[in-house]
Amino acid sequence: MTHDSMTDSDSGTDTQATDGGRESLASNDLEGSDPTTEPLVDSSIDVDGRSDAPASADRTVIESNDLDVYYDDVQALQSIDIEIPAEKVTAIIGPSGCGKSTFLRCINRMNDLVDAARIDGELLFEGKNVYDDDVDPVVLRRKIGMVFQAPNPFPKSIYDNVAYGLEVQGIEGDYDEIVEEALRRAALWDEVKDQLDSSGLDLSGGQQQRLCIARAIAPDPDVILMDEPASALDPVATSKIEDLIEDLAEEYTVIIVTHNMQQAARISDKTAVFLTGGELVEFDDTNKIFENPEHDRVEDYITGKFG
Numbered sequence: 001m002t003h004d005s006m007t008d009s010d011s012g013t014d015t016q017a018t019d020g021g022r023e024s025l026a027s028n029d030l031e032g033s034d035p036t037t038e039p040l041v042d043s044s045i046d047v048d049g050r051s052d053a054p055a056s057a058d059r060t061v062i063e064s065n066d067l068d069v070y071y072d073d074v075q076a077l078q079s080i081d082i083e084i085p086a087e088k089v090t091a092i093i094g095p096s097g098c099g100k101s102t103f104l105r106c107i108n109r110m111n112d113l114v115d116a117a118r119i120d121g122e123l124l125f126e127g128k129n130v131y132d133d134d135v136d137p138v139v140l141r142r143k144i145g146m147v148f149q150a151p152n153p154f155p156k157s158i159y160d161n162v163a164y165g166l167e168v169q170g171i172e173g174d175y176d177e178i179v180e181e182a183l184r185r186a187a188l189w190d191e192v193k194d195q196l197d198s199s200g201l202d203l204s205g206g207q208q209q210r211l212c213i214a215r216a217i218a219p220d221p222d223v224i225l226m227d228e229p230a231s232a233l234d235p236v237a238t239s240k241i242e243d244l245i246e247d248l249a250e251e252y253t254v255i256i257v258t259h260n261m262q263q264a265a266r267i268s269d270k271t272a273v274f275l276t277g278g279e280l281v282e283f284d285d286t287n288k289i290f291e292n293p294e295h296d297r298v299e300d301y302i303t304g305k306f307g
């Protein structure tokens, strides 16, 4: 994939074909297994979401090296090293306060908005340190969009919710086309195509969140960050968002923070487990994390012994 420089003002328009594999992991080596190596997680966590392409096919899009984050004197993340693959869903899980949101907000420099936050180490996007002096955070955030926990549409029409960001970011093009495409990709078009002038605030919570996703993808980012995007939604709306996330990963790299381990197991290819103290304890294929993690602390967390 080519990509535009974060130091210029062009919009990213690049996408790349994906392996698109979606085989079930449900039957993954479970039959006839040796009891000593048997997957530890009981069937209440159903790992059936996505297949993993061979490791060799993975291309790193986000990488952190020895990343520390402090809020004043309190260290929130400790020496985080991670390589996040392109066009997959990576879930970040861990107990409250372990630094999941902090890590997510480092990626598109949302922590710049927090006076107390200080960052050491490297955070690379496509090989470029996003904290270099010549990186424009506005351009960075166009390439790395974000969806928050509570749906937060603007008090504007459905159309303007998607188009407004394009205008602000100086993105040119046929807005009618871009808005329709973004709403289609967010699986909302069919529900709203006859009411584009109605307020985004009149939509249901789940529709509002899909509108926010449409808004995030309209500038055609490479990466979409999601901070517990379904935690405020009912089960039906949550299920729609989960389906949508899986679809989005055919074109975008999705990184999702979730408290919901079943959700991480269902929809992600990779899972990063952060634990108390802001440590990244394990990062691996999702089925490995949930069925046979390397670290006892991860096993204890996954099986609910703490957290």
Ligand SMILES: Nc1ncnc2c1ncn2[C@@H]1O[C@H](COP(=O)(O)OP(=O)(O)OP(=O)(O)O)[C@@H](O)[C@H]1O
Residues within 6 Å of the ligand: 071, 076, 094, 095, 096, 097, 098, 099, 100, 101, 102, 103, 114, 116
């Ligand atoms: N703006 C801030 N100012 C000071 N401390 C902060 C700030 N934001 C987060 N922290 C602290 O940093 C640590 C990590 O917080 P963070 O929100 O990243 O964790 P989290 O794993 O996302 O938690 P949760 O699951 O509860 O949302 C916590 O100790 C938190 O209190």
